Amino acid sequence: MALRWAQAGEAVIIGSREAGRAQHAAEKIKKRLGPGAKISGEENRVVCAACDLLVLTVPFEAHAALLKDLGPSIRSGAIVIDTTVPLAASVGGRATRTLTVWQGSAAEQTAELVPAGVPVVAAFQNLGAKLLTDEGPVDCDVIVCGDDREAVKTVRHLAAKIPGVRALDGGPLENARVLEQITALLIGFSVRNKTHCGIRITGLPPSALLRGGKRGGG
Amino acid sequence: MALRWAQAGEAVIIGSREAGRAQHAAEKIKKRLGPGAKISGEENRVVCAACDLLVLTVPFEAHAALLKDLGPSIRSGAIVIDTTVPLAASVGGRATRTLTVWQGSAAEQTAELVPAGVPVVAAFQNLGAKLLTDEGPVDCDVIVCGDDREAVKTVRHLAAKIPGVRALDGGPLENARVLEQITALLIGFSVRNKTHCGIRITGLPPSALLRGGKRGGG
Numbered sequence: 403m404a405l406r407w408a409q410a411g412e413a414v415i416i417g418s419r420e421a422g423r424a425q426h427a428a429e430k431i432k433k434r435l436g437p438g439a440k441i442s443g444e445e446n447r448v449v450c451a452a453c454d455l456l457v458l459t460v461p462f463e464a465h466a467a468l469l470k471d472l473g474p475s476i477r478s479g480a481i482v483i484d485t486t487v488p489l490a491a492s493v494g495g496r497a498t499r500t501l502t503v504w505q506g507s508a509a510e511q512t513a514e515l516v517p518a519g520v521p522v523v524a525a526f527q528n529l530g531a532k533l534l535t536d537e538g539p540v541d542c543d544v545i546v547c548g549d550d551r552e553a554v555k556t557v558r559h560l561a562a563k564i565p566g567v568r569a570l571d572g573g574p575l576e577n578a579r580v581l582e583q584i585t586a587l588l589i590g591f592s593v594r595n596k597t598h599c600g601i602r603i604t605g606l607p608p609s610a611l612l613r614g615g616k617r618g619g620g
Numbered sequence: 621m622a623l624r625w626a627q628a629g630e631a632v633i634i635g636s637r638e639a640g641r642a643q644h645a646a647e648k649i650k651k652r653l654g655p656g657a658k659i660s661g662e663e664n665r666v667v668c669a670a671c672d673l674l675v676l677t678v679p680f681e682a683h684a685a686l687l688k689d690l691g692p693s694i695r696s697g698a699i700v701i702d703t704t705v706p707l708a709a710s711v712g713g714r715a716t717r718t719l720t721v722w723q724g725s726a727a728e729q730t731a732e733l734v735p736a737g738v739p740v741v742a743a744f745q746n747l748g749a750k751l752l753t754d755e756g757p758v759d760c761d762v763i764v765c766g767d768d769r770e771a772v773k774t775v776r777h778l779a780a781k782i783p784g785v786r787a788l789d790g791g792p793l794e795n796a797r798v799l800e801q802i803t804a805l806l807i808g809f810s811v812r813n814k815t816h817c818g819i820r821i822t823g824l825p826p827s828a829l830l831r832g833g834k835r836g837g838g
Contacts (some may be wrong), residue, residue, distance in 0.1 A: 498791065498795075499794075533823075541822040541823060542822055542823075545805075570809070571812065572805065572808070572809075573716065573805075573808045573809075573812065576717075577716075577805055577808060579801065580798075580801045580802060580804065580805040581805075583797065583798045583801055584798060584802065586798065587763075587790065587791075587795055587798040587799075588821070590790070590791045590795065591788070591790075591791075591821055591824065591828075592823075594789065594791065594828075595824055595825055595827075595828045597823050597824065597825060598823050599821050599822060599823040599824060600821070600822040600823050601819065601820070601821060601822065602819070602820040602822055603806070603809055603817050603818070603819060604759040604760055604817060604818040604819065604820055605751075605759060605760075605810075605815050605816050605817040605818050606809065606813055606815065606817060607813055607815060609813075610809075610812075610813045
């Protein structure tokens with residue numbers, strides 16, 4: 403995602419527990435995109451203090467602890483975008499199954515753990531890393547769920563900067579439950595067919611679509 | 621579905637608790653398709669005794685009681701296709717939410733209630749009635765899940781008789797959990813956009829697709 407957004411001209415900071423690792427990842431992307439790319443790496447707390455949009459892309463087993471740790475560093479008014487899927491693989495189970503999260507979904511757990519006034523938006527669960535790191539447009543919709551409608555709009559515009567993506571309003575945050583489970587189903591399809599699958603919603607009117615063009619859809 | 625399969629030349633018997641109601645529904649379809657259509661209506665028990673493929677299309681609140689009642693009438697070796705979605709609407713809640721079924725999904729509940737030796741296959745949950753009764757091809761995949769691989773194959777061929785459908789192997793029956801939840805998400809999309817939505821899986825190789833053509837894909 404960092405690659406795709408830097409490609410679209412956004413300023414991206416990759417976060418990690420170790421600033422060095424984040425900087426290394428940012429350098430790799432800069433090498434691919436050229437020196438003009440606005441991408442850097444920092445320690446997680448620095449990123450939280452600096453960014454308006456935070457994208458959480460950690461395995462589910464690291465999810466709650468990380469949020470408890472970083473919560474106080476998150477800027478007031480920042481939006482947290484949760485991409486996490488509670489795969490059973492987190493506890494040694496299968497990647498084609500999910501765990502039941504008490505709050506209903508990983509994203510709803512996140513909403514419980516971030517400071518008050520920080521909206522949580524669920525998105526990007528169904529977009530595999532392979533689709534993002536390949537060249538060219540992505541054949542997948544991004545379904546965006548959240549209770550803060552302005553935040554949902556912002557995240558849809560961000561998603562539509564990825565070519566091929568149609569950024570869809572998926573309704574309230576509780577619908578993240580379905581998005582997270584769809585990922586397990588897609589992993590099953592991908593494994594059975596030795597490929598990388600995505601999802602499209604059909605039958606939507608043009609007004610429901612925010613499309614990712616070559617120059618971004620924002 | 622009766623309409624679409626009769627259209628494809630299959631022999632269909634509609635079942636109901638009252639034979640008269642089933643016959644009435646069959647007559648309506650016959651009027652639409654012409655007198656050559658092989659479609660009739662019977663009381664549920666008669667249908668169970670007569671058919672190799674049974675399609676369960678009742679609201680979730682009627683699901684378990686119906687299966688307990690009809691189970692003994694189901695022909696040994698028949699395949700039960702479960703299309704049921706445990707929408708919260710069944711207990712006065714929303715159609716955009718699902719109930720948690722103890723067995724994991726309505727389809728897994730069905731598997732517990734049918735006689736031994738009757739394979740249960742989950743499919744068609746994501747295909748709205750409106751898409752089926754309209755003319756022309758359907759813009760939706762049918763994901764077919766089941767533990768009996770031969771039964772899954774049979775149901776995929778049946779699904780591919782509906783024009784526009786791509787019948788996909790969705791893995792084991794437990795994946796019906798995800799299919800059922802996807803329906804709630806699609807209902808949300810449909811309500812918000814005043815339309816009738818479906819789903820497509822992207823990135824699959826041609827070998828994974830069984831396509832419904834004009835003359836059926838079976």
